[in-house]
Each structure stands twice: as structure tokens, then as C-alpha cells.
Amino acid sequence: MKNSRQDRIMSVLFYLFTACFAAACLYPFWLVLSSSATAEVTLLRDGYRLFPEQYSLAAYKAIFSSSTIPDAYLITIFITVAGTALSLLVTSMAAYALSGRRLRFAPHISLFFYFTMLFSGGMVSSYILITKYLHLGNSIWVYILPALLSPWNMFLMRNFFNDIPKELFESAKLEGAGEVVILRSIVLPLSLPALATIGLFYALGYWSSWMPAMLYIDDTKLFSLQYIIMQIIRNVDMAQNIAVAGAQSTAQIAPAYTVRLATAIVTVGPIIFLYPFLQRYFVGGLKVGAIKG
């Protein structure tokens, strides 16, 4: 009996602790969400409230009537979709080649990739390479190409492929199927958890990308959403401009403060709707193993 009482106390404590942490994770998000949907005057008067007195969608209307955010949205969606697709393709091909210890040089190739995780040439030489030799400045591909392959994700995927029974593709090979066919029709369909998890990692990386815009892009039409956010943080006029450009009439106050918050909410974007559906794959997809494996 003593044991079960101790168990119950433990459960209560565990619930308390995890619930507090979960609430802390939700709180800022909720606060910004509700504040962004507050009337500008109310926000200026009452400050940030979880449940504001007067709701208003003026900020969201302003955002979508000026062109800055919608343009950046299209750019960001392109980067995320094209980038994730290309990354998954290149990553899964390499991961498949290195899986199952079939290649004599697999350890060497692994080390080749692993070394790039340990040692980097640094920001300066990448900058010179990209601007001076590859001429990727002011190109949308500068968001995608340098980030295309993450060795860490490649190793995660290879570890997952390693666990697929070899017999499955060896018999297909005996029947004359090529490696590409085996990868596409046997290995990938069996690896949905890994593809979902790693695809989400890549998508998140591309969606959050702002540094390329800051370093390599001058053309405002090619700015990503996150870079717009960066500018809004550093520069109050930016939100003011969006608010004024999108305001319904000149008589109203331009909703500059709520526009800042609404931009943040809009930028969090589709990812937030995506991850609860992919979540069930995470535990299966995250096989952290040694590089040597």
C-alpha cells in the first residue's frame, strides 16, 4: 500500500511539473496572438493582455493589403517547398548509399561528411565564395543551395535505413531491380517516420532562414519573412510603413504596434499547423546513433 501512495504522489508531482512547463511554453504565444488581435488603442492603453477588452483585426487587414508581407510569404513558401524537396532527395540518396555497410568506402565517405560537422571554413570564406565566385548574390537560390545538405540529417536517415531488413532489397536486386528503383519503391515507403521528421527539420530550417537575406540580398522583392521580422525588430518605421500602406483610411491610427505582433503570428505560419500531425513520427524517426554505426 505504501508503494502505491508514493506512486500517486509522484504522479501528481510529475503532472504539476510538466503542466507548468507546458503552460510556460504556451503563454507567450497566446499573449502575442491575443494582443495582435487587439484594437491598437486598447493595446496602447491596457498593455498586453491574455484576454483583451476590444478585439480588432485591423492589423491583419493592414498586413494583407500592403504587399510587403504577402510577397515575402510567397518567397518563403518557395524556399521551403523547393528546398525541402531537394534536400530530402539528396539526403536520402546519400543515406541509402551509405546504409547497411554495403560499400567498401562507406566509412571513408561517412568521415568525409562528418568532418564538415567538425570543422568549417567560417562565415567569411563562405561569403566570399558565394558572392565572388558562385555569384549567388541577389538570387533566391542563395537561401537553398548552401543549406541543401545537413550531414546530421543524413546520418539520422542512414541510421534509420540501417534498420530496414537487408533481405527486403536483396531479393529485389536478384530480380533485377536497380538501386534507384529499390530506394524509391521499397526503402522510402518504409521510412515515412524518418522522412517526416527530417523533412520537417529541413522545412523548419528553410522557413526560419534570414541570414542569407541579410548578407546576400538587396532586392526587397526577394526578402524572406524572417528577414522582414528582423527589420521590424530593429526598425520601428518598418511596421509603421506596413501599417500605413495597409490602413483602410487615413483617418484611423495606423496600427503599428499590433502590426508588429500580427506579422510575428503570420510568420509562425503553416509549420505550427503541420507539426501536430507529424509529431507521432518523431519518436520513431529520431534514431540518434553514432556516426560510425
Add this chain to the structure above:
Amino acid sequence: MSRKIKSAGLRDLIYNRYLYALAVPAVLFSIIFAYLPMIGVSIAFMDFNPLKGIFGSEWIGLDNFSFFFRGQAWIQITLNTVLYNISFIVTGTLMSLTLAIMLTELGRNWLVRTMQSLMILPNFISWPIIGLFSVAFFTADTGVINSLLVKLGWETIAFYTDPEVWPPILVLMNLWKTAGFGAIVYMAAIVGIDKELYEAARIDGASRLSCIFRITLPLLRSTVVLLFLLSMGNIFGGNLDMIYSLVGDNTFLFRTTDTIDTYVFRALRTSGSMGMTQAIALYQSVVGFVLVIVANKVASRLDKDSALF
């Protein structure tokens, strides 16, 4: 094959040519975007002139390094970088482990699943957005925290001019963003533990708490060590995304918030000397590299399964 090929390596290359071909695109991308910049490391030893390029600039030996190490800045940014990373790794690991163990102990029900979804929510919010959120909390008079302090009759905090408050803030924000997702990695490892171990222990009268300390934690050791090692490689880098999004180029806060990465990033955008900036970046890469190798040596001595390579 009519002719016998002598070298086993060459034979493997030919026999598995399609498999090797699949790795080629990834290898090419690594060469272009990871290995070519390593050649650029040589800029650190040059009086680099962008017009003349890497092959036309003048070699000046170690001048770039001696300039950097003669100043005071390097001590501070190195200390900041290392201390932040160590506190992130230690607090993050402890919190993630705690959450993972608690969540698995609680079992699967809708409440636990909801809490878990909420915990990983911050992981999907980028640092720039968090930076914008944080303004709502830290602004001088209208911010959430200062409004609360005023209501309580306490003194307000000037977040954007007071460097002292940032170390705890950054540690907490890092926990907030990463601990929930980190827990999933450990949960994946806990799922792999044989359930019979727990059943046997329970029959022998072990309490839940001693199951955690005698079974779960020891079996998680190699995962913890592995993840720790992986983060060791980054102990000299990282956090640019976070720190730049939260404090930007705020000179008031440099004393506690300037790290090697933010220093290099700022120098790249503002200073004239690419050679000097590259020298700092090289210092960062080399020390980071040595640390990983040492950490791996230590780990393989302690526990063979934990070593990375």
C-alpha cells in the same frame, strides 16, 4: 567481367557503381559549400583585398592573429561563448531528461499528449519571431514584465541597457525553446528499453523512483554522452541566430552578450578587414575541432559505446 581486376577497392567501385553514384550529389554539395570555404581559411594569413581575390592578395603571416589576440575583446567573447554553451548544454540536458522521464512515467493519455505538443511548440518558432515576442516582454515601460513589476511596487528593469540581466534570460529562453523537443530524443531512447526489466524490478519490490534511478538513467547514459559530445563540437560556435535575434547590435549589452559568432558576423558586415575576421573564425574552428577530438577520446575511454568515431 572478362579481365580480372586486381584492386579490391576498384572492384567495389565498379560493382556498386550505381550505389556510389547516389552519393555523388551530396558529396558535390559538401565539396562546394563546406570544403571550398576551407581553402578560404588562407585569407586569415592575408591582407585580403576583395578586388584582387584569394589568389592575388598579399600574404602577411600571423599579423591578423596578433592584432586580434593583442586586444581585450577575444578574452571576453571567448568566455561568453563557452559559458553560454556550457550552461545551455547542462541545463538543457537536465531539463530534457527530467521532462522525458516524467512524461513516460505518466503514460499516454490525452493530457500528456497535449502537454507534449505544447512543450515542443517553441521549437517550431524561429528566433527572429521569438525576438519580436520578447520585445513585448522586455520593453521599458509597456512590457509585460515591467508592468508586473510596477504593479507589485518593485523597481523596473532596463532590459535593453542592463547587461547583467541577459545571461539568465538567455539560459531560460534557450530552455524554453529547446528542452521540450530535446525530451523527445530521450523519450525515443526510453521507448527502446526492455519493458521486462521494469516488470522484474517491480516484482522484486523496487519502487518507481528506484526504477528510474537504477534502470532508466543508467540505460540512457550512452545517449546522454553521445548528445553531449555532439554539442561539445559546437561549444565554440553557435547561438548567432538566437543572440542576434534577441539583442542585435546593441552595444550596451556587448559585455555579456557578445560571442565569437556575433563578433564575426558584425565584423563581416561592418569592418574593412576580411583577413582579420577570418582569423577569428579560424581560431574558433580550430579550438572547436580540438575540443571534439578530446571529448571523443575521453568518452571512448569511459565507455566504448559512447564514442562518436
